[in-house]
Amino acid sequence: MRTRLTDDETAVKEVFDGFFANESPIAIVRAAEPQGHDSELWSKLAATGAPGMALPESVGGGGASLRDLAVVVESWGAHLAPVPLVEHAVATRFLHTCGSDIDSLVAGEQIATLALRDSVAGAARLVPAGAVADVVVARAGNDVVRLNEPGPGTGPRNTGDLPIADRELSSAETVGSADEWTRALDEWRALMSVAYCGLGRQALALGVDYVKDRIQFDVPVGTFQAIQHGLADAATKLEGAHLLAHRAVWALDTDQPDASRLAGMALLFGAETARFCTDRSLQYHGGYGFSEEYDIQLYHRRASAWLLQLGEPSLEYARLADDEIGPIGSSGEAA
Amino acid sequence: MDFSFPPEVEAFRTEVREFLAANLTDEMIAATHDGTIHAPELHAAMAARGWIAGPVPEELGGAGRSALESLVLNEEMQLAAAPVDAMAVSIVVASILLEHGSPHLKDSVVPRLLDGSALGCFGYSEPESGSDVAAAQTKAVRDGDEWVINGAKMWTTLAHISDYVILLTRTDPDVAKHKGLTFFLVPLDTPGIEIQPVPTMAVERSNATFYDDVRLGDEWRVGDVNGGWAVMKTALKYERGIAGGQFPSPTVIDAALDWAQTAERADGSRPIDDPTVREKLMRSLIDVEVCRGFAYHTASLAEEGVMFGVEGSMTKLFASESYKRHCREFQDMMGVDGLITHHNDDAHLGGRIEENLRHSPVTTIYGGTSEISRNLVAEGHLGLPRTR
Numbered sequence: 027m028r029t030r031l032t033d034d035e036t037a038v039k040e041v042f043d044g045f046f047a048n049e050s051p052i053a054i055v056r057a058a059e060p061q062g063h064d065s066e067l068w069s070k071l072a073a074t075g076a077p078g079m080a081l082p083e084s085v086g087g088g089g090a091s092l093r094d095l096a097v098v099v100e101s102w103g104a105h106l107a108p109v110p111l112v113e114h115a116v117a118t119r120f121l122h123t124c125g126s127d128i129d130s131l132v133a134g135e136q137i138a139t140l141a142l143r144d145s146v147a148g149a150a151r152l153v154p155a156g157a158v159a160d161v162v163v164a165r166a167g168n169d170v171v172r173l174n175e176p177g178p179g180t181g182p183r184n185t186g187d188l189p190i191a192d193r194e195l196s197s198a199e200t201v202g203s204a205d206e207w208t209r210a211l212d213e214w215r216a217l218m219s220v221a222y223c224g225l226g227r228q229a230l231a232l233g234v235d236y237v238k239d240r241i242q243f244d245v246p247v248g249t250f251q252a253i254q255h256g257l258a259d260a261a262t263k264l265e266g267a268h269l270l271a272h273r274a275v276w277a278l279d280t281d282q283p284d285a286s287r288l289a290g291m292a293l294l295f296g297a298e299t300a301r302f303c304t305d306r307s308l309q310y311h312g313g314y315g316f317s318e319e320y321d322i323q324l325y326h327r328r329a330s331a332w333l334l335q336l337g338e339p340s341l342e343y344a345r346l347a348d349d350e351i352g353p354i355g356s357s358g359e360a361a
Numbered sequence: 362m363d364f365s366f367p368p369e370v371e372a373f374r375t376e377v378r379e380f381l382a383a384n385l386t387d388e389m390i391a392a393t394h395d396g397t398i399h400a401p402e403l404h405a406a407m408a409a410r411g412w413i414a415g416p417v418p419e420e421l422g423g424a425g426r427s428a429l430e431s432l433v434l435n436e437e438m439q440l441a442a443a444p445v446d447a448m449a450v451s452i453v454v455a456s457i458l459l460e461h462g463s464p465h466l467k468d469s470v471v472p473r474l475l476d477g478s479a480l481g482c483f484g485y486s487e488p489e490s491g492s493d494v495a496a497a498q499t500k501a502v503r504d505g506d507e508w509v510i511n512g513a514k515m516w517t518t519l520a521h522i523s524d525y526v527i528l529l530t531r532t533d534p535d536v537a538k539h540k541g542l543t544f545f546l547v548p549l550d551t552p553g554i555e556i557q558p559v560p561t562m563a564v565e566r567s568n569a570t571f572y573d574d575v576r577l578g579d580e581w582r583v584g585d586v587n588g589g590w591a592v593m594k595t596a597l598k599y600e601r602g603i604a605g606g607q608f609p610s611p612t613v614i615d616a617a618l619d620w621a622q623t624a625e626r627a628d629g630s631r632p633i634d635d636p637t638v639r640e641k642l643m644r645s646l647i648d649v650e651v652c653r654g655f656a657y658h659t660a661s662l663a664e665e666g667v668m669f670g671v672e673g674s675m676t677k678l679f680a681s682e683s684y685k686r687h688c689r690e691f692q693d694m695m696g697v698d699g700l701i702t703h704h705n706d707d708a709h710l711g712g713r714i715e716e717n718l719r720h721s722p723v724t725t726i727y728g729g730t731s732e733i734s735r736n737l738v739a740e741g742h743l744g745l746p747r748t749r
Contacts, residue, residue: 027429028363029654029661035362093362234743249746254739255732261742262675269654270647273364280365291647340640347639350646354634357622 029269035097038090042098045074046105052321058108059187061180063158068109072134077114081122086132092213092279096220096272103221104228106328110155110189112217113139117163120210124202126172136160137177140210141193142336145171148196154335156191157181163210164195170207171198186331209278212289216278218332219271219289219296225332226264226300229325233257233307236322240312253310260303267292267299290346297333304329364657370429377437380410385443391711392444394703396566397522399447399480408477413448414455421459422472428663432656439608447480447519453599454481454527458546458583461592465580466546470525479524484514484547484570485593491515492733494529495539495590499572501530508545508582510553510575516727517570520556523549526570527596533587542589545581552576563720564703600728601673607656609684609717609724614645616713617691624698632694641690648683655679671741678734681724688718 031039049070058064071077080095081087088094095115102111117138118131130136141150141164150156150164157180162173173195181191234257237248247253274292277285304326308315315322333339348354366374389400407413416431417423426434438445455474458466473479490496499512510530520526526547533541549556553575559567584592621633621642632638655676662669691714692699703712725731739745 027366027657027661027664029658031362230743234745238745246746249748251732251736251748254743254745254748255735257743257745258735258738259678261738262678265658265672265675266651266654266679269658270651272362273650273654273657276362276364288650291643291650295647295651340636343640343643344636346643346646350643351618351622351633351639354636354639357631357633 029272031097035094038094038097039101042074042076042101043104045071046101046107050105050107050109052106052324055106055108055324060183061157062108062187062189063110063155064108065158067107068134068137071107071109071111075133076111077134078118078132080115080119081128081132085122085128092216092275093272096217096275099217100220100224103224106225106228106324110137110139110158112214112221113155113159116140116210116213116217117159117161119213120163120170120206121161121172121201123206123209124170126201131161138163140164140214142211142214145195148194150193150195152181152190152335153193155189156193157189159193162193162195162198163201164193164198165204165207166195166198168204169200170202170204171195172201173198184331185334186328188328188331188335190335208286212286213278215293215336216271216274216289219267219274219292222293222296222300222329222332223264223268223271225325225329226260226267226296226303229300229304229307229322229329230257230260230264232322232325233260233303233310236307237310247310256306256310260299260306263299263302267296271296287346287349290342293333293336294339294342294346297329297339300325300329366429366433370427370433373426373430374433374437377434380406381437381441381443385441389444390442391703394564396560396564397447397519398444398565399519399522400444403443404448405477407448408475413452413477414475416452417455417459417475421467422475428660432660436608436653436656439606440611442612447522450483450519451479451481453596454483454525454546456599457527457544457592457596460595461544461584462546463580463582466583470546473524480519480522481525481527481546482517482519482523483596484517484520484526484528485596486514486516488513488515488569492730494593495542497529497531497542499528499530500534501532501543501545504576506579508577508579510545510547510572510577512572514570514572516559516567517556518565518567520549520568520570521558521566525549527583528572529589529593532589536587539590541587542593543586544583544589544592545577546583547572547575547577547581561723563723564716565720597729598668598670598673601677606724606728607652607676607680608649609680609721610645610649610652610687613684613687613691613714613717614642614649616710617645617687617694618642620691620695620698620709620714624695638694641694645683645687645690648679648687652676652680652683671738674729674734674737674741677729678731678738681721682731684717685721685725688714688721692718 075088079088079090083089117140121128131138137159138161139155139159141153145164145166158177240247271292274288277288308322308326314320384406411424414423415426419425451474455471458471485494501508501510528545528547532543553573555571557569659669659672701708
C-alpha cells in the first residue's frame with residue numbers, strides 16, 4: 027500500500043510538470059483554439075518519448091507502466107495541453123495487443139486515436155482527436171477496425187475547442203475483436219479520470235490564488251467563509267477523485283478483478299469533481315471568471331467537454347449498473 | 362502508487378470476517394434500538410482476541426497491530442453494521458492516556474480499557490460550547506492535593522454505561538481560552554456526578570452530565586496543568602484516525618438494493634428496473650469507493666509514520682455528507698414505506714433505512730461539524746486566512 031507517488035513516479039512528475047509548464051503555457055493553449063491541436067507541441071512531446079512510454083521496450087517503447095503514464099497524464103490535464111496524448115497512448119497500446127503495426131506510432135511520427143462510441147453505418151461520429159489523427163481505431167459491430175488516413179485537420183467548433191471530427195471508415199481493416207476493446211475503453215476512462223484530477227487541481231489553484239488577491243468590502247474575498255467552504259468542498263472532492271483515479275489505474279495495471287468497475291466510477295467521479303472545481307473557481311472570480319481574458323473559462327469548458335466525447339453520462343451509470351446488478355428486466359439477479 | 366494489502370493483512374481481513382460471521386448476531390444489532398450503541402458480548406469477544414488493544418504498541422500493553430490491520434478491522438466491522446461506538450471511543454480514550462496520562466492512569470486504567478473490562482467516554486462539549494470547544498467553562502480548582510470540579514457537559518454519549526469520562530476543564534479563566542484548559546480522567550462513580558439522559562431523534566440516547574464538587578487526586582490529571590489544548594489535539598487526531606466513520610453507507614445501500622429488487626410498484630414494475638433508481642445506486646457505490654480511497658490513504662500515511670491532519674477532516678466531511686445524502690435518497694426511493702420504523706415487525710430489514718435517516722444528521726455534527734472540517738481544509742490545505 028502506497029497512496030502517494032513513489033520516488034520514481036515523483037521524478038516523472040517533476041520532469042513533465044516542467045515540460046508542460048515550459049512548452050504548453052496557457053498562451054499555447056489559447057493559440058491552439060479553436061482547432062485544439064498544436065503539431066509543434068506534439069513533436070516536442072514525442073521527443074520526450076511520452077506517446078510511446080507505456081509500450082514495451084521490445085517495440086521501441088519506454089517500457090513504463092500505465093501508472094507512470096498516468097503521472098504524465100495528470101500533468102497534461104492540468105495544463106490543458108493541446109495534443110492527443112491519452113487517445114494516442116490508448117489506441118497504440120490496443121493496436122499492439124492486436125499485433126497490428128505500430129512502427130509509425132511508437133515515437134509519435136503519426137497520431138493514433140480511438141472512436142469511443144461504436145461506429146454506425148461505416149462512420150464514426152465526432153471522434154476524439156479525429157481531426158488530426160492519421161490512424162483511427164473504432165468498434166464496428168463485433169470487430170474493431172483500423173483506418174489509415176490523414177485527418178481532415180479541422181472539425182466542428184465545440185465547447186472544449188477539442189479536435190473532434192467525423193471519420194469515414196469504409197477503407198478500414200479489421201484488427202481485433204470487441205472483447206479486447208473493453209480494455210482500451212477502460213484505459214481511456216481511467217487515464218481521463220486522472221487528467222480530470224489535473225484539470226480540477228489547476229482550476230482550484232486559479233480560484234484560490236484569485237480569492238487571496240481580490241479585494242472587496244476592503245478585504246480579500248478569500249477571508250469570507252462562504253467562499254472558503256466552497257473551495258474546501260472542491261479540495262475534498264478532488265482528493266477523493268485523485269485517490270480513486272489512481273486506484274483505477276493501478277487496478278488496470280495489475281489486472282485486479284474490479285479494474286473495469288473502478289475505471290468507470292473514477293471517470294464519472296473525476297468529471298463531476300473537475301466540473302465542481304471549475305464551477306466554484308469561476309463563480310468566485312465574479313464577472314471576470316466569465317470573461318475570455320481570464321483562464322478559468324478555458325478549464326470550465328474543457329471540464330464540460332472531455333467526458334461527453336464518450337457519450338451521455340447517464341449511459342455510463344447505466345453500464346455500471348448492468349455490470350453490478352444485472353440488466354434492466356433481470357429482476358436484480360446479480361450478474 | 363500501490364493499493365494492494367500485504368498478505369498478512371489480507372489474512373487478517375479473512376479472520377475478522379470469520380469472527381464477525383460467528384460472533385455478530387442480528388440480535389446484537391437490533392439491541393441497539395434501546396438507544397445504546399454497544400454490544401457487551403461482542404466487545405468482550407473482541408477484547409479476548411486482543412483487538413481492542415489492536416492499534417496500541419506492544420510495549421504499552423497493546424497488540425501492536427499495524428495501521429492497515431486497524432483499518433481492515435474498522436472497515437469490516439462497519440460493513441457488517443457492528444455496534445462499534447463504545448469500542449471506538451474507548452480505544453481513543455486509551456490512546457490519549459498512553460500519550461499524556463500519568464503512570465497511575467497508564468497502570469490502572471489503560472489495561473482495563475484494553476482488556477474490555479472498562480469503557481470510557483468523551484466530555485468535551487458543554488451546553489454553551491460545542492464547535493468552540495476551547496470555550497469550556499467546567500471549572501477545576503486546586504484544593505490542597507485535590508482538584509474540585511464543578512460544571513456540566515453535554516453530549517456525553519455512552520456515559521451511562523461507561524466507567525470513565527475524559528473531561529475538559531478550565532483551570533485558568535484569566536488567560537486566552539485555549540491556554541487555561543486541563544484534562545482529567547474522571548471515574549464516573551465519583552460522588553457528585555449526575556448523568557441525565559438526552560433523548561435524540563435517532564434511536565441512540567446521549568447524556569448530559571453534571572459535576573457538583575467532584576473531588577479528584579492529581580493522579581487523575583491528563584497532561585500538564587493548563588496544557589489541555591495539546592491533549593485536545595491528540596484526542597481529535599485519534600478520533601479522526603481510529604474512530605472510523607469512513608463506511609457508514611454500505612449497510613444502507615445494501616438495504617436500498619434489497620428493497621429495489623424485491624418491492625413492487627403499483628404498476629407491477631420493480632424499482633430496480635427504473636433508470637433513475639439505478640443511477641442513484643451507482644452514485645452511492647461510487648461515493649463508497651471514494652470513502653475507501655480516503656480510508657486507505659489515511660491508514661497508509663499512518664503506516665508510513667506520516668501523521669495526517671487535514672486528510673482526516675476531508676475523510677470525515679466526505680463520508681458523513683455523502684451518507685446523509687444516501688439516506689435521504691433511499692428513504693425517498695421507498696416512498697411511504699420508507700416512513701415505517703423498526704417498531705413495526707414488517708418494517709423492511711428492521712427499518713434500517715428509516716433508522717439511518719434519523720441517525721445521519723448527527724454524523725455531520727459530532728467529531729467536528731462539516732463547517733469546522735471545511736475551515737480546517739481551507740486553512741490547512743488551501744492556505745486561506747483564518748476567519749475566527
